Amino acid sequence: MLLFCSVLVAAIDFGSSDSGCAFSLRSDYESDPINTIHTESLGGNSSKTQKSPTVVLMNPDGEFAAFGKKAEQQYEELALDDEDKKWFYFTRFKMQLFTKKGLNKDMMLEDINGRKMKALDVFACCIEYIKNKVFKRAEEGVSNLQEDEVHWMITVPAIWNESARQFIIAAATKAGINPVLLSLVLEPEAAAVFCKYVAIRSSKDGKEAKLEVFESGSQFVIVDLGGGTVDITCNEVTETGQLQEIYHASGGPWGGNMINLRIWKLIRSVIGNATFDACMEESTYLKLCMLKEIEEGKMKMKSNEKATFKLPFEFSNKKIEYKGAEIIKDKIHIDPDVISKVFEYAIEQVCSHLSKVLARDETRNVKYLLLVGGYASCEILKETIKKKFNTYDIIHPCNNPEMIVLNGAVIMGHESRPIIGRLARYHYGLAVPSGLRIIPKKETTMHTEFDHEPTFLPLICKGTPIRIGKKVAQYSFIVTSEELTDIEIGILTCEDDKAPSSIAENSCNKIGQIVAKFPALIKNSKMTIIISCDETEFKVTAVIDELGHSFSARCSFLL
Template sequence: MSGEPLLVAAIDFGTTFSGYAFSFKHDYVRDPLKINASNWIAGTQTLISPKAPTTVLLDTKKQFHAFGYEAENKYSELVDEGKHKGWLYFSRFKMKLHNNPRLCRSMMIKDENDYEMPALTIFTMAIKYLKEHLLKIIKDRVDVLDANKDIRWVLTVPAIWEEGAKQFMREAAELAGIPGKQLLLALEPEAASIYCNKVPVEMKSSLKDKNASVGLRTGTQYMVLDLGGGTADITVHEVLKDGSLREIHKATGGAWGGTKVDGTFYQFLVKLFGNDVLQTLKKKHLDDYLGLIRDFELKKRTIKPSLDTDSKITVRIPFHLNRIFKEQTGESLADALPNTNFASSVTFQGDKMRVQSQIFKDFFSDAVQGITGHVIDVLSSCPNFNITRVLLVGGFSESEMVLNALKEVLPDKRIIAPADPGLAVLKGAVLYGHATKAISSRVSQFTYGFEVFNPFIEGVHPECYKVIRPDGRVMCSNMFEKYVVAGQEVPVGYILERSFTPSDEDSEKGIGVYRSRSSNPTFITDRSCVELGKIVIKRPNDGWQEDAQLHVSMEFGGTEFLVKIRDDNLDNTYTQAFSFLK
């Protein structure tokens, strides 16, 4: 990373919504919270939104056409006019990278009509659009800025993502024209934590001082719960004397974001109307379908757990949904309702569907149980820490259903949130770009190490791993040489270097870099071990000298995992010479 940037620009690439924010260095020095965020016209309405839907539209030549609300509106028009054939519409595709064991550069993703395109292409298009939109705004203010040198770019990623997914995002950003040397990845809950350490936050707990403004003082230990569209990210931080943050529990979480609720709602619609009816609505009248989903999104954000069971939630039903249902089933929605499981809990009145509040609350059950259960597990695994507060950020954190559930399981904790929890990650990413040392240490999620040959011990090592070297030494292959252990706290920039003697295998098959969820793996063949990649070392023409040494260093504690090998014999250095992606 080059010197101090004149401007920091952050892109928050979300599952459901994305946006950007930026601030100039001189503004940051005077007021760190003077951060400019993006503004988007929400749909065909005059509502201004700080984020746009993560949707990408390609034309019939498979060229980028639009992003966000513009993509939604244009494609809806094409569908209504019957002119959408050949156009490609992609939405909510970020989760394809989450916990994907088959993640690779050539991975394909499907659009709304099951047409496939390379995922890397679609991610790149989205990031490029956001980057260029941001640059246009900046150039309207400053025309002497060199985008390749003067801007530090920050791209947000979930903390629970594996290295392959992070590398995928980095490569997409570089393909989008962001210089790799100017790019930082920010872990989403960390960015939110940095932001909330700069702004007053409000209590949302049931404690008597719930309306008080709370500061995160030195020594405060707190949980960061980042609830986005796709994932729930959990980290635990402590505020140090210099204001930096120490991670005291490894990042963890799962797919319990707002889209989990959306999925449950969709299954409810399937039971009520049938999947064929919904798919027909989506393919022939996308605008109506999006209207139905947006209406639900509004209800999802505003529903309160205090609603009594007799009250009902109103959802507007598109005209075409009624018509398609009658065409495909031969009866109206009102006539079909008595024959469903929802005869006593759902009613239709004109273009409105009235749903019993308890059914709506049940849409949240899986997501809420996943979140609260995991929060309790994390707290239980930290008995030696005094975690007094839970910092609630992310768009899904605005749900009263989530907040109420957290209050019930955490009656002795202070649940706090900034005034704009949906922008905490984005604004925190900008702050992180200005102050990259804001995080002092992180907890390693895995045990990292190399594949090595060690002296064979009879009766201890498996015979099948016995290797006799040309010089007569009896060695054991497939051994795991640990560098850092899962759960170990490591300072940011912590580098551990070791030396070993190279072999011909290193120049033929390469040196394997591995990780394990176990804290004490013995062999790289253990079930807990995963190969991250290989580094192939160049062999001297006349072979290795007897005293040849390879110096291997791993850098830990950053948002990305770095490896470097130095070969004194040929004066070669191999940095990031392996890839997490195939």
């Protein structure tokens, strides 16, 4: 983490479904890491949980109006008065950073009514609102608190690519957070760190705890079940108590939102597509009520029990011809075998992927599965995982699984190196442009010319350890053009097990570029590029041998 003496660490867990924020003072943390974390409610007076829906309302001029529960309530009032169409209402929009290809700063988001706004502005408004809430609350306990005394942490899914991570940094910067004082935290890693501290604390207090999960040499899997994504990380506890990956992070878009969508489609089919659509299009208010009913009802469902949802008055006692469902008064009752099929596909995606991860040689000594995230509260999901993975010790670390990532992010902000290494998810490499010629290393036979099929210069091989803060690759080049001031070196990835030899291969994907500006370099000048990796990003230094100077280069992943 950042090497500066912050007075306070503040974390923002910006989720697909719900968001939260928390902070703790460094002085308090040193005496009690767990119980001194303060959570700031974003949901207003009527909020039932410590987190708030990731919903933002913007006025007709595109200016911020409300966030979270307040945004929901205000928009419902607008919808009742038929004044909602001119306003912007964004919900469950975080996943677009995962699904969008060619992510850039000009990307647009569609709101609930199809109106568009720049995604960067929407994300920045949300982060700024949360940042200001946290800072105002923290000021009550710390007199004369300055913004440069706060270390900010923002959580991101482990399976997000470099473009999505850089987008969040850009949004946070636009929101007023100094990027020098900002760290991104991978959600399952934050969960692992928090679970470790809770287990150690419970053991010291004489309470029962699964402390053996975090003994030196122990291996475990974190299954972070969120609203948008499911992240799976495999970790081992080192002799120093730090965590390192034993298999690279993986997962997919199989979170709780997938269940919501499938329930929506089922109810739509039961009532009749045309009838249901007409009602939802006519009344935004009824649509909002239906979405909320599905979200809340999903978490309560149990296997072998009927699922019940309250319907809009317009559908009360509606006669239907759908086997396995009936409408009585203002509620739809769905038989267990029908509703189980809704969950079946999404849960099978999670279980199938988890089975593949646990079948690998690298994870053969794993004994524990830790389920965290808001979706981990879903009864049907928990029952299925327990049944399919009954040879493992399955642990639900606390009663509020949705708060684990947030609290873990706060702890990580106080620790210098809670995670000492990760494994590369892909092969990473460079594509060298014209104007440069590689100086081959003695032990390699790589091509030195780049006229036809440029060589894939490897940075990190898939599955190899990435030591945080350590150099991952270094290459030297000769300048072949008469004058060179701007250099752009492509950054490539490949998911194949075997690294490509040429960037012309179909399996290579350009994900970004290294951009560096120098004083004009004359022909035959020598330049060295040194690449390292911090918590979540690549860092690049360029050295001009003749000048004896080092220049910082930036990695740009937003096209």
